Amino acid sequence: MQNLQPAWTPGSWTDVVDLRDFYDGSLGQSTRRLLRRHLRQLWPDTHDLRILGLGFATPLLRPFLNEAERVIAVMPANQGVLHWPPEGPGLTVLADESDLPLPDSSMDRIVLMHALESTEQVRAMMREVWRVLADGGRLVIIAPNRRGIWARLERTPFGNGRPYTGGQLARMLRDNMFTPVSLSGALFLPPTTSRVMLRSAPAFEQVGRRWFQTFAGVNIVEATKQIYAATPSRASKRRAYVIAPQGF
Template sequence: MQSLPSYPGTWSDVVDLRDFYDSGLGQTTKRLLRRHLRQLWPDTHGLCILGLGFATPLLRPFVAEAERVIAVMPANQGVLHWPPEGPGLTVLADESDLPLPDSSMDRIVLMHALESTEQVRAMMREVWRVLADGGRLVIIVPNRRGIWARLERTPFGNGRPYTGGQLTRLLRDNMFTPVSLSGALFMPPTNSRVLLRSAPAMEELGRRWFHTIAGIHMVEATKQIYAATPSRTSKRRGYVIAPQGF
């Protein structure tokens, strides 16, 4: 088995993540990624959805549709109240010890998480534990070959980028079966208004012809339910639900 290169955990601060997604480039990034995620999950009525890392930019469309939406933000990243209006749906927790019951989530999104944690295997074991049988996992990570991973002006330039092959092996090594692997963010990470307006057209062109230069990989996977249940030692740390005024 080929191991991943050693890389120190490097979490982006939650305030920096929020500020990026409030910017013009961040807003465009959010719209493009939401569109790709919606193509994978066109109907989430009656489902429980978890976002791990900083996935709240993609979770908004599901709040009024799904049965339950929860955002877990790792302690080393920090937590912000979300959504801005109404009761908070965010929880601060260690990514290797999620405060959720076994098989309780039908859909899980990892964004700004896998490339940042030092506890890759422990986090993936926890994701396996809380994902329901027949559930779906989507991981969004920087593409090692893309320009977004080489520039620190966006959060995707932080942490460990992956090739598609590395991501697929990691999933299989942690008892998941990859279902689909696609690319997104084919535009350069720029604040140019002209390029931002052209982003949807560039996205379609890139997905059709230029897969290798995508800014990020988006992989969907299922849980291998025939695998042995991973061993787990609880380390309860006093999880914190972000107060409404946070």
């Protein structure tokens, strides 16, 4: 019988190649479509905006490439980096999640995926996100739901690291100078590779969002920056980052 006991390891990053392979598979492609739909509902128009993905957010960023002013993906050093998008100039950067190589208030939209549950530096990372997010900007965090089955199975990247309840995400955001504005769930279908089940995923999402929010595979929270908060202090240190080489 499948072991459903959680194996939550704070600070455990999934290797970037494993993340890529998951999203190339049938379950990962379905996951990508569902999460893109949720994100697009939150951000229906990103014309002339600057968008940052932190962690492994590239599966969600492609729809914005021809719409936003700028799209950048920062991949943490402990996870690794891949060239993206594969058909054009690289838009990925390898960096420490607690020391982003970006100017203050330079991003209008930031999405964190496969980041919060993996880092050991939650406060430092969130203070950096606060620093680079523009006043009036929006942050979306996608994190495994502690009460959902996805966090209890290691067949997906959402079974790695530290999961969160919606309440825990809201408290973490307030503690780091953000104001949560919405909370929703996604991935109500169990993580299966059955083609029949995957074709039913949109129907599962509709039913789950209406009746079974508690059992979502991931929590999706949107937040704004508290601009009246004091600027977070940052230790001075030399930045080290690498742009992924062409043709990787």
